[in-house]
Amino acid sequence: MSSPTDDSRKTKAIRSCVERLRSRLKDRFILIGGASMLLLGSQRATNDVDILVPSDEDVPALVSFLAADKSFSNEGGHLQFQHPDFSPSLDILTIAVERMTFEQAHPHCLTIKEVKVPRPDYSLAMKVQCFYLRQDDENGEKKRASDLRDIEFLLSEMVKRSEFFGHYHLLELRQELGAEHFIRVGGRKFMLPWDQNSEAQKESGADPFTVELEEE
Structure with a gap:
């Protein structure tokens, strides 16, 4: 370290x-x-x-x-x-x-x-995609950890700027961060309300704030 x-x-x-x-x-x-x-x-x-x-x-x-x-x-x-x-x-x-x-x-x-x-919202989109593209090996896990730190930072910046982002592939990030921490860093505040997402966005994944996780 x-x-x-x-x-x-x-x-x-x-x-x-x-x-x-x-x-x-x-x-x-x-x-x-x-x-x-x-x-x-x-x-x-x-x-x-x-x-x-x-x-x-x-x-x-x-x-x-x-x-x-x-x-x-x-x-x-x-x-x-x-x-x-x-x-x-x-x-x-x-x-x-x-x-x-x-x-x-x-x-x-x-x-x-x-x-x-x-911009922070566009950087967040890139980071989310990078997170999912990482290899399942030791280096990939290290990179994912860095991605998560950047995602936390970007979420906080977006809350400060009162910016929003309608991306619905954050279930795995919630799993990694833990629901409480995900919300604390501003996850809920930057998300568009479920009913404001398009039908395609709704079909792309479950609502990351209401779906039940096996482990929290």
Whole structure:
């Protein structure tokens, strides 16, 4: 488990990496993943920086462009940001969570310190999908734990912003968090009332607040 000091160093390095990307790429990327959580106000440290670029972007050329900057190193096409405290890896994506593109995400972004990040509701949709896509192995379970921390943070942010989200695939998340904790972090407040969901949404899964669970 990392110490608060380690987390602080990682966070400092991540922020420096994002600032350098903004300087070099301007608005040609959307910051996603754990690094985007930091810009939204999360305190969870992360080990890498994920960016989503336009579908027609020449990724190998972009890797070469960034590697020409002394702030980045390139080991076999794998980019790392060079920082004295911590060197996060950089992943450049044209598709996120299996099918989401830059063009699809762009209308649902905020700009924070001149960097585009998905809005909390859109980030939550991405995190829910990531949670379900994780592999059933030790690394997958570790990733799920990080997903849950981000989901808790996003729920809290949405409650602060009085934002709502009509996604009806949260039964498993309630199972993982426990009903009491799920409600405490704001789960009920951000959900649309059952009767306001479409018929398709109702058919996609049971109401996560009324269905009986085997273990609570």
